[in-house]
Amino acid sequence: DTEVTQTPKHLVMGMTNKKSLKCEQHMGHRAMYWYKQKAKKPPELMFVYSYEKLSINESVPSRFSPECPNSSLLNLHLHALQPEDSALYLCASSQIGGGNTEAFFGQGTRLTVV
Amino acid sequence: AQTVTQSQPEMSVQEAETVTLSCTYDTSESNYYLFWYKQPPSRQMILVIRQEAYKQQNATENRFSVNFQKAAKSFSLKISDSQLGDTAMYFCAFMKLDIYGQNFVFGPGTRLSVLP
Numbered sequence: 001d002t003e004v005t006q007t008p009k010h011l012v013m014g015m016t017n018k019k020s021l022k023c024e025q026h027m028g029h030r031a032m033y034w035y036k037q038k039a040k041k042p043p044e045l046m047f048v049y050s051y052e053k054l055s056i057n058e059s060v061p062s063r064f065s066p067e068c069p070n071s072s073l074l075n076l077h078l079h080a081l082q083p084e085d086s087a088l089y090l091c092a093s094s095q096i097g098g099g100n101t102e103a104f105f106g107q108g109t110r111l112t113v114v
Numbered sequence: 115a116q117t118v119t120q121s122q123p124e125m126s127v128q129e130a131e132t133v134t135l136s137c138t139y140d141t142s143e144s145n146y147y148l149f150w151y152k153q154p155p156s157r158q159m160i161l162v163i164r165q166e167a168y169k170q171q172n173a174t175e176n177r178f179s180v181n182f183q184k185a186a187k188s189f190s191l192k193i194s195d196s197q198l199g200d201t202a203m204y205f206c207a208f209m210k211l212d213i214y215g216q217n218f219v220f221g222p223g224t225r226l227s228v229l230p
Contacts, residue, residue: 030215033215042205044220050215056217094216097211097213101147102161105151108157
């Protein structure tokens, strides 16, 4: 199984809503990542979890709250988002160390904030 | 900080022809990795090919090959015998392994269209 599964695939939410994005992998990877990708732009790193601990936060606003409940699951909790937060949110996972360099990406959640 | 530049926002190629996508990068690191990822309309980022900076030999993966010029900090992708399924956005990426995992820096992308 070399899949990273993201749900939902599409999400429309109002600025006062609270929603969560979910990401799951069963490859035994101990690093998991959230990226934000605006239209026609490359992915930009938001958060990195290593061994279920937040290791990198790229100055992301607090209305985005990541959570890593276990080594297979990564969530992104959303609250009070702005229309400019509309984007494709990609999850990825990889091993740590050992020279293994491949990261596996999910298909993303396309988020629209209205 | 690392930067990755792709100077061709869009390219097109006829089916079965060969096309080369350009990528340059800037870094002061000596040990790093370079990747080409493709992102088709399905949105998933798919690894095309990778190159370890310490290896002089250019990586090859079936119809995909790279021309890695470390001194020039250039990393171009050649696609031979282009197929309709190669139509996608192609991102060049720099990656340095650290204790947290991987830290990718992506270029702005090149949109490739393969024409029938």
